[in-house]
Amino acid sequence: LAAIVAATMSSASGNMIGTATMFTNDIFTPYINKGIKDDKKEIWISKVAMLIVGVVGLYIALEASNVISVMMGAFALRSAGPFAAFICAIFYKDVTKRAGLISIIIGTIVAGIWIYVLKTPMGLNAMVPGGIVAFLVIFGISYIERKSGVEAAPEIEFENI
Numbered sequence: 001l002a003a004i005v006a007a008t009m010s011s012a013s014g015n016m017i018g019t020a021t022m023f024t025n026d027i028f029t030p031y032i033n034k035g036i037k038d039d040k041k042e043i044w045i046s047k048v049a050m051l052i053v054g055v056v057g058l059y060i061a062l063e064a065s066n067v068i069s070v071m072m073g074a075f076a077l078r079s080a081g082p083f084a085a086f087i088c089a090i091f092y093k094d095v096t097k098r099a100g101l102i103s104i105i106i107g108t109i110v111a112g113i114w115i116y117v118l119k120t121p122m123g124l125n126a127m128v129p130g131g132i133v134a135f136l137v138i139f140g141i142s143y144i145e146r147k148s149g150v151e152a153a154p155e156i157e158f159e160n161i
Contacts, residue, residue, distance in 0.1 A: 012057065020049035031101075072125065073115045080130025081107030084138045089156055092142075097153045099141035107134025 024046045029037065064070045081104040088095040111130030114120060146152065 016050050016053050016057070019053045020046040023049045027101075076111045076115065076126035076130060077108055080111035080127050081105060081109075081134050083107070083127070083131050084134035088135075088138050088142075089153070092139075093155060094146050094152050095138060095142045096145040096150050098150070099138045099145060100153065102141055103134040103138035106137045107131060110134075 024042050028045050029035065029042060033041065060070060084103050084107060085095075085100040089100065107130045110133040111126035114124075114126035114129050120126065142152075
């Protein structure tokens with residue numbers, strides 16, 4: 001039991017730091033702080049993000065009764081939104097940056113609603129509705145933005161290694 005608790009705690013700390021870093025580097029600095037690097041502000045934002053993630057995690061841990069369902073829910077929340085942006089970044093040349101960000105947010109929200117509000121209807125994993133909505137959003141917003149003159153995001157270039 002002690003080994004399981006230790007493994008869970010070590011994974012939790014890495015996930016909390018990773019979440020705070022991703023929020024700070026990928027959302028706060030480019031969008032909220034307009035691309036301006038400010039180390040003191042970024043450290044403070046990272047600490048606040050870690051606190052929020054920790055409180056949400058604590059709440060979920062206290063309310064959950066089944067570890068497997070919590071892990072499946074966490075996977076769906078972590079994957080439903082970003083899946084469409086990841087696939088489109090590789091295979092779809094006309095995706096825009098804003099469409100990718102909005103699809104990640106909307107897909108994750110849909111997955112959260114599917115799990116916590118609707119209580120996983122029909123036993124369908126939240127990855128399915130969250131991913132479908134994320135794809136619809138990324139294609140729709142990219143189409144609208146490209147028609148209005150917004151440039152597509154730069155393509156990912158793979159090097160032969």
